[in-house]
Amino acid sequence: MRSPAEPGAFVTGSAVVLPPATQSAQEAVRAGRITASESEGLGVTRVHVADEPAPLLAAAAARVAATRAGVAPESVGHLLHAHTYYQGHDFWSPAHFVAHEAGFDSCVPMSVGQMCNGGAAALGIAVERARSAAPGAPALTVVTTADTFGGDGFDRWGSDYDTVYGDGATCAIVSPWADRTNGPALRVLALDSRARPQFEAMYREGDAFGTTPHALRAVVDVKATKRAFFQRSGGTAEFRDAAVKTIGELVAGVIESAGVGIDDVAATMLPRLSPKVLDLMYSEAIDPRLAPTLHCERDRTGHLGAGDFLANLDHLRRTGTVADGQYALVVGGGGGFTWSAALVQKLGPPLPRT
Numbered sequence: 001m002r003s004p005a006e007p008g009a010f011v012t013g014s015a016v017v018l019p020p021a022t023q024s025a026q027e028a029v030r031a032g033r034i035t036a037s038e039s040e041g042l043g044v045t046r047v048h049v050a051d052e053p054a055p056l057l058a059a060a061a062a063r064v065a066a067t068r069a070g071v072a073p074e075s076v077g078h079l080l081h082a083h084t085y086y087q088g089h090d091f092w093s094p095a096h097f098v099a100h101e102a103g104f105d106s107c108v109p110m111s112v113g114q115m116c117n118g119g120a121a122a123l124g125i126a127v128e129r130a131r132s133a134a135p136g137a138p139a140l141t142v143v144t145t146a147d148t149f150g151g152d153g154f155d156r157w158g159s160d161y162d163t164v165y166g167d168g169a170t171c172a173i174v175s176p177w178a179d180r181t182n183g184p185a186l187r188v189l190a191l192d193s194r195a196r197p198q199f200e201a202m203y204r205e206g207d208a209f210g211t212t213p214h215a216l217r218a219v220v221d222v223k224a225t226k227r228a229f230f231q232r233s234g235g236t237a238e239f240r241d242a243a244v245k246t247i248g249e250l251v252a253g254v255i256e257s258a259g260v261g262i263d264d265v266a267a268t269m270l271p272r273l274s275p276k277v278l279d280l281m282y283s284e285a286i287d288p289r290l291a292p293t294l295h296c297e298r299d300r301t302g303h304l305g306a307g308d309f310l311a312n313l314d315h316l317r318r319t320g321t322v323a324d325g326q327y328a329l330v331v332g333g334g335g336g337f338t339w340s341a342a343l344v345q346k347l348g349p350p351l352p353r354t
Helices: 025-030 036-042 054-069 094-102 118-131 197-203 222-233 237-258 275-283 288-293 305-318
Strands: 010-017 022-024 046-048 076-082 108-112 140-147 168-175 185-195 265-269 327-334 338-347
Touching: 010 054, 010 305, 022 025, 025 036, 054 076, 054 094, 054 140, 054 168, 076 094, 076 118, 094 108, 094 140, 108 118, 118 140, 118 168, 118 185, 118 305, 118 327, 118 338, 140 305, 168 305, 185 237, 185 305, 197 222, 197 237, 222 237, 237 275, 237 327, 237 338, 265 288, 265 305, 305 327, 305 338
Parallel strands: 076 108, 076 140, 265 327
Antiparallel strands: 010 168, 010 185, 022 046, 140 168, 185 338, 327 338
16 A cells, blocks of 8 residues: 555545525425425435536536645646536537636546546546656646536436436546645545446437437436336346445455455445435445445435535545544446445545635
8 A cells, every 4th residue: 555655646626516596305396396205205405506507617616626725727637527418519528618717728638428427437537647647747637527407408306216416516636646735635545446338228228329419308318218128127126236246346345455444434425316226226235334434415415417426525525524544435326337436535634614
């Protein structure tokens, strides 16, 4: 294991930007978008609702994180932007827009598409860049996510089973060095992903390939494709068994790779999904010894698309959920299917409340 004095991979800056407007579950029930019983199962009080396009939120998150961390634009070598849903233009690179709007015009931008695992996938690339940074090159990688689920093409309350999608953006700044000048850092000891591509059809089953966006349906209907998939496959048992096995192996492998004991994990951050979805995939998969450490911060954000993983890292870095020197596990996943886990160590005390 690397000593803290050696180059590695550290999250030295982070931010979550949520638009000020919100929509409550009670409002969704009154509007007939979900039933009262569906609302009770979501585990969400309200979500944030954006007027501005997602890439503008991402650029704002990058600026906030960079300002907090005291990052000079010329020190950023790469910017990785992940998202789940529409970014505002049909034939365009949102990553380049985010980089320019955030003031990182000398970096190399890249978009990362892996559904709701996109933030974790982008973070994995950033971690590898940090660990292999060439001397003298711009050493920092900025990772952003942003999703907004408004408009006529997506019903944040009803397009998917047991999930409410909230608007927001996240950012993590990854460095080869544990700079704590402007706040605590998270040392990334291990990060890994596992995939089961045979389940990609869950998001397209029964539909032909289209030639233009929304050619098949005016509104995204994940329920229809999932229903068709599970009818063909005979139910959820096969998927659930594969998910539990894969996540269990992933989490055990990450903890072992980090060189810490399972009893050393002080917090386990779960994706911001409903209790039912967490029970389907995560609850049984994760070692029972970690049960007292489980955290899910979904109540006032809902599911942030590609952003849950980075939002949870920001929560660990900026709050007192874990103390200086303690270890935390972050777990997430996305359609396709891919799951990711990271084992991090907090270096420094929590930031004061603002």
